[in-house]
Amino acid sequence: MSGETIRILLTDDHILFREGVAGILEREPDLHVVGQASNGREAVQLAQELNPDVILMDIQMPICTGLEAAQQLLEKQSGLRIVMLTVSDKDQDLFAAIKAGAQGYLLKGSTRAQELVDVVRRVAAGDAIITPALVPQLLSEFAAMKQGGEKPAAPPHADLATASASDDVFNALSDRELEVLHLVAEGLKNREIAESLFISENTVRSHLRNILDKLHVQNRLQAANLIKRT
Template sequence: MDSIRVLIADDHPLFRGGLRALLESVPDMQVIGEAATGDEGVSLARSLQPDVILMDIKMPGINGIEATRRILNTSPHIHILIMTMFEDDDSIFAAIRAGARGYLLKGAVQEETLRAIRAVSHGEAIFGPAIAERLMHYFGSTRPTAKRGPAQFFPELTEREYEILTFIAQRKSNADIAARLVLSPKTVRNHVSNILSKLQVADRTEAMHAAWTAGLGQREYEEG
């Protein structure tokens, strides 16, 4: 049986070395290259045409999400497995939208990593247990449905941004939103900043009034 040809794209030499040692310890996998930046990953993917790429998200130059998108634009037959420390919803869904076949956290045990590589090489979609749990929580939680109702007023917002704007309209603090959505405070702050920019408003209060006008929240603006 032909071995699975793997390209490792990660900016940490020790992590790349550990992955190489793991993959070379099994007979059905072969490491054919290593990339330390997203740009190198794109270049090596084009020249080496691996079966599977193990892709980190945060790297110098273009990040792993953009590298994934560029690689699959020209080589859609390559299977990409994201291996990262990031487990927030935005990173997960961005990777899926870019075309990644799997998403695994770097703390995964060796057997889980090998199993994921084999599954992805056969075209399966694979997610580590922690990621699968987050996906179940996300899709199982009660949240506004984007693209219907008042959401038509904010087509520029992502589903997550629309969800957070709804909480802003309900006068929820960033801490409340973070707890409700199981996100870090920093992630919520970044989302709020993106919302203000996309809505072209100066502050949270203006965003709240824009949301009320669109029918989100409790329409407290009428109370004044």
């Protein structure tokens, strides 16, 4: 997104915190806060109206949590970049955020203003960022899952270290599923995919379920990122 203004939606139930973060971001000429939400439900609504590039999202909020909102948003708008900005350093919240498709996870208590600015820019450019203090927990969990025979879900933009260079992970997909996946990667919604391929939305959803299962990913964003790397 070089040379373009990055549109940001802030989601946190503490208005003073939101205003403080907005002030930090608005000082940067390439960053613009287009809206603020006080809970996950508002974030879902505003994201559809305002079309932000990056959403900074708290986890624990009333009505609808940040994790629930992230999952809903990425099902509808796969091109969104979501960074969880939270006080929670719990393993389960970190892993749930990754599985939901979040591209970043930062701790409020240890993230400096300039670091936040840099993370927003990097996530908008396609990077995935996790607070350094939590990386050992993430690696330990992945190692434990591997030893237990489970296949951990790769975070967005993570290298698929278990796949050899000659592996073609898309061989299992049918021609129609590949068509659907390419349209997902282009950012089309289910209705738009259905219209493009002259099929029903239910059929699109069925293809997507098969795609996620065959590619061993958690959501459409991870599937789209996988096809983009080929």
